[in-house]
Amino acid sequence: MMRDVQSEPANHRVEVDKVGVKDVKYPIVVLDKAKKEQHTIADINMYVNLPHRFRGAHMSRFIEILNKHRGRMSMHNMEGLLCEIEKTLAADSAHLEMSFAYFIEKAAPISGAKSLTEYVCKFIAAHKKGKLDFILEVNVPVTSLCPCSKEISEQSAHNQRSLVTVQLKSTEFVWIEDVIALVENSASCELYSLLKREDEKYVTEKAYARPMFAEDVVREIAQKLEADDNVTWYTVASENYESIHNHNAYAYIEKKIPR
Amino acid sequence: MMRDVQSEPANHRVEVDKVGVKDVKYPIVVLDKAKKEQHTIADINMYVNLPHRFRGAHMSRFIEILNKHRGRMSMHNMEGLLCEIEKTLAADSAHLEMSFAYFIEKAAPISGAKSLTEYVCKFIAAHKKGKLDFILEVNVPVTSLCPCSKEISEQSAHNQRSLVTVQLKSTEFVWIEDVIALVENSASCELYSLLKREDEKYVTEKAYARPMFAEDVVREIAQKLEADDNVTWYTVASENYESIHNHNAYAYIEKKIPR
């Protein structure tokens, strides 16, 4: 019989916090508010802790569990999945990080022309001492238009694409769609994949009428998240790909909300 | 006179934790153990906190300070630099993250042929309430050879390039060179840019004689860091670009050491 090197005791009496597989690309299915479910592709990390009585983790078991659950990945069944990982790998804690593209159909503001927009999302789940910690991350590209540039210039103002990243913990299930809507209503303007001329006029004028610094955007989103009774922790960042510099402007807030 | 929009009060009574510039590419000079100093190129983030009495930060001031100090960037003068940022931007806390390539000349193990090897390093510095928090990060590519594969196979064993990342806080100045040496002595074998045939024989046989899981590598490094009286906190990760899979194996330890 083959020797099971991983199951032998470690040379060093050191516990390893996370052992597992990283950058596994896998097709998965996630919940979709409009269409019930959405097929997408994820970049996945799966880890367990490793006590010093074991030299290594049996890495193939992560892939077996992923295979079994990939058809239904949601906030609802994260706890079950992490418990199964713990049991299968004889571990006390388990982690799953899963980044994926999520598409939403949007209608252009005037013409109503429809197209799909991509939002990169991430589930960051940990199970330790019988307690689940689940973070939903949603990345929302928006337009930002600089209030200082508008104020000091005779005409126009520099504007650019910005990437807003929200991470949150909630006591209730949260739709990705709702986080996106919250962010898109808190920027100079939202983005679309398809804009006809009448739409381009609209978004240009809307952004000019709503000048916002990266600082303004994260503050407005923070205030809305605080008004949601279910949110217990959040981070919000805005990275603006400045049209006048070759570097980015950045603003970031992290907050724990005692409920 | 032009209106100073940034200095006006914010619309929302929300403090922003970090406001600043991100992904600024700039040439800098860092300390070099062998040659006194080394010219390199950094990817830099600089932030301050922003109280709600201000709407925005004056971003250009970050670049002015970077310009002034870029000729001498080290653990020694981080505190002065961060205090200057706080003062110039009227802030209570300041952050600097600075990632850069660092080159060391190495001699091949048998032929002695010399070449340069690149190690990506990072300074992560924060100054809050008058206290400096400084993290040195060093990334060291190494060879790892799988103990399980060696044990169960008639001949050979799968091996691969792995990237080991060490982050540490120390009460004393730490040379990048010393962290690299510690890591390279804790893997199946170290890497070289230039190997003649006699060297290739040596590194192949050395790696086969020292099979190590990602788990073994991080444990050995952790134990050595704990033995250093000056280290008060560390993380160590090993990411193995498995030659038999299209994903990576990963192990990670984080530890605070009360001294």
Place this chain on the structure above:
Amino acid sequence: MMRDVQSEPANHRVEVDKVGVKDVKYPIVVLDKAKKEQHTIADINMYVNLPHRFRGAHMSRFIEILNKHRGRMSMHNMEGLLCEIEKTLAADSAHLEMSFAYFIEKAAPISGAKSLTEYVCKFIAAHKKGKLDFILEVNVPVTSLCPCSKEISEQSAHNQRSLVTVQLKSTEFVWIEDVIALVENSASCELYSLLKREDEKYVTEKAYARPMFAEDVVREIAQKLEADDNVTWYTVASENYESIHNHNAYAYIEKKIPR
């Protein structure tokens, strides 16, 4: 009525070779040999030429066409799609580049355990003067084991993950699956997402029994492509992520085959 700036003549009498949209992320459906079709996500570029009688292209039309055809993207309907782009944008030539992840279920060599492996593929299609030029690109990660290292070392040999990229033009339809099989049979060993211990023994020993340089791999693939009567042009590259260096070994062949 709004002015149509794009349709006005250009200031300079210069024809632009390619004008269009780049890095559009969109869900698409492609043909699958085993399951008939596969839902995936593409990174898409679409271009037309722009004669000097026009100042700009109407970019939104690319997205409209993509929207219409995304449910069926294959070598079969590329010509129709490119002709539609030409017509809709009043152009003489059209280009489509479409990179996407493609998954295949594979059984481990001994245990038969099933898992999915990702292969990044690309369609590169151009239509000029009524003639279609279609290139299929398939990226296949494999194991390579160094023949020199095996020959000169007492035991073992350095091995690593390599990425083989094949591009080809063919007079007949080509299945992605067939290109992958051709490449996987031309390396030291193929990769799997899931390997049990008996499988790990098998792949370790197989790779040791089939040592191949990057040069050997591209030559073997080239010879097989030349033996296919339908292939009229190909490139084949192998990039080996050397386990003993921090840089890669590379080999590349390009060949036009007069038929």
Place this chain on the structure above:
Amino acid sequence: MMRDVQSEPANHRVEVDKVGVKDVKYPIVVLDKAKKEQHTIADINMYVNLPHRFRGAHMSRFIEILNKHRGRMSMHNMEGLLCEIEKTLAADSAHLEMSFAYFIEKAAPISGAKSLTEYVCKFIAAHKKGKLDFILEVNVPVTSLCPCSKEISEQSAHNQRSLVTVQLKSTEFVWIEDVIALVENSASCELYSLLKREDEKYVTEKAYARPMFAEDVVREIAQKLEADDNVTWYTVASENYESIHNHNAYAYIEKKIPR
């Protein structure tokens, strides 16, 4: 004595077009118009052809040659370097691709405040049948402001950072600085790392006064390159990171100029 596997004949009678090392990070010195020389870091590929009488290339020799010449890398000594590669590796042709960051000190347009701006450059050199083929690539980030958006909107216009890439062959030596100046004069506005408020007003108004499509930018640059008697071939591309879309607008011209 150790067997020299690489020098043995190949199994297949297939010539390999390029064999060598890829993604070698190395510190180099390049020519600087203002300061005579500039220390930077390059990402380097070096290849030779491999006739079928050899099974493999001796990869370590590339690094030895790089080591010897890294202190002086310019268009002037590319031919000598490539000939040395050919001779040392017993090859008929040699290739060198070398991408590096290049910094220029610029003064802000009104305040005159000085800062450094990074431009990524590339040398692409090939030596075949005794003939040198040298391409200089310069990447210049600029501001572009949309003429259509300006025309149809009551106020303002969407604008964004764009990346312009010029590649050229010239019968005479070309300064990187001169290519950058040519491009920066052909966009809505140029970028700066450091802008005070009076400068921000200037660049905002300048961009609004010079609206340009990606198509306009590449046409203007093309026309200027054609007016240079030494340029025998060029490509020019502009990729606009649209502030109103999550994808980019793109325009590209390639031209050979018979002299």
